Amino acid sequence: MDVVSTDRMIAGPGSDPVRGKVVWIPGKSLWITGMTLVAIIGAPLTFSLDAFVVFIILTALTICLGHSVGMHRLLIHRSFAAPLWLERTLVYLGVLVGMAGPFGMVHAHDIRDWAQRQEACHDLYAHRRPFLTDAFWQMHCAVHLDHPPRFVIEDRVARDRFYRFLEATWMLQQVPLALLLFALGGIAYVVWGVAVRVAVSLTGHWLVGHFAHRGGEQGWRVDGVAVQGYNLPRFGLVTFGEAYHGNHHAFPGSARLGIEPGQVDLGWWFIRLLSRLGLASEIKLPANTQRRAGLRRVAAVVARPGPRRRACPVLRTLLR
Numbered sequence: 535m536d537v538v539s540t541d542r543m544i545a546g547p548g549s550d551p552v553r554g555k556v557v558w559i560p561g562k563s564l565w566i567t568g569m570t571l572v573a574i575i576g577a578p579l580t581f582s583l584d585a586f587v588v589f590i591i592l593t594a595l596t597i598c599l600g601h602s603v604g605m606h607r608l609l610i611h612r613s614f615a616a617p618l619w620l621e622r623t624l625v626y627l628g629v630l631v632g633m634a635g636p637f638g639m640v641h642a643h644d645i646r647d648w649a650q651r652q653e654a655c656h657d658l659y660a661h662r663r664p665f666l667t668d669a670f671w672q673m674h675c676a677v678h679l680d681h682p683p684r685f686v687i688e689d690r691v692a693r694d695r696f697y698r699f700l701e702a703t704w705m706l707q708q709v710p711l712a713l714l715l716f717a718l719g720g721i722a723y724v725v726w727g728v729a730v731r732v733a734v735s736l737t738g739h740w741l742v743g744h745f746a747h748r749g750g751e752q753g754w755r756v757d758g759v760a761v762q763g764y765n766l767p768r769f770g771l772v773t774f775g776e777a778y779h780g781n782h783h784a785f786p787g788s789a790r791l792g793i794e795p796g797q798v799d800l801g802w803w804f805i806r807l808l809s810r811l812g813l814a815s816e817i818k819l820p821a822n823t824q825r826r827a828g829l830r831r832v833a834a835v836v837a838r839p840g841p842r843r844r845a846c847p848v849l850r851t852l853l854r
């Protein structure tokens with residue numbers, strides 16, 4: 535098998551995206567379990583309309599501005615350029631999602647992206663296993679490849695002292711926010727603004743990743759790779775554009791994910807707003823980026839049966 539490199543994943547002659555074992559990651563697993571338990575027990579006990587509004591606002595800010603625009607479209611893909619203070623602010627909001635630090639996020643994204651671009655890859659990177667196995671694997675484990683590629687973050691980012699600080703303290707970054715929320719609205723704001731938000735964000739992130747690699751609408755196909763991406767149009771709005779994952783596989787460098795008519799992409803709207811304010815430039819779009827090898831236009835909607843049969847029936851219906 536010919537193994538290709540990506541920007542930060544440097545493949546050597548022995549690099550292998552298939553062979554490896556799934557190992558339980560205690561820190562990540564206990565973190566998500568703890569947040570989820572506090573959310574399940576605490577949410578009904580502390581519910582109020584204003585606590586719920588706090589949850590919605592903070593989720594929108596951290597997922598849209600932080601995760602989607604700051605981490606994914608800017609730090610990882612460099613799909614636009616922004617002043618450093620703005621980049622750091624957006625990345626900080628992305629850390630508040632509670633998934634990982636900046637380097638951990640880049641690595642998690644890039645190793646999956648690298649594996650998916652090869653002719654074959656490990657089942658974890660492809661979300662190939664049934665629903666509950668995939669949930670456990672993605673949210674509590676990681677693959678330790680026998681022969682991984684070399685991971686090299688660009689110097690400017692790797693040496694950034696603010697990013698290094700966030701990487702070392704990403705879980706603790708919830709504390710200042712929790713104190714502020716406690717001062718504003720007591721324990722209810724902390725439960726909804728931290729635990730419920732982190733639990734919903736992490737579970738939602740896995741769900742979108744699970745379904746967006748298993749089937750659905752696809753405007754483009756990439757031939758010769760192990761894994762395809764699919765659009766989940768019903769989730770385009772609440773994921774701030776990230777659910778147009780078929781488009782992302784087709785045009786990974788594009789700042790705009792909702793590229794087809796009618797695809798609402800709030801993350802892209804935010805980047806356009808930044809651009810109007812003079813804070814975003816060098817914006818990459820499908821029209822001004824190099825076309826991926828193997829990319830071809832397919833009929834707008836392709837329903838693909840297959841492994842999805844084993845997924846939870848309620849979610850499967852919702853996502854169809």
Ligand SMILES: [Zn+2]
Nearest residue numbers: 747763779783
């Ligand atoms: Zn993908």
Ligand SMILES: [Zn+2]
Nearest residue numbers: 606611643786
């Ligand atoms: Zn990406």
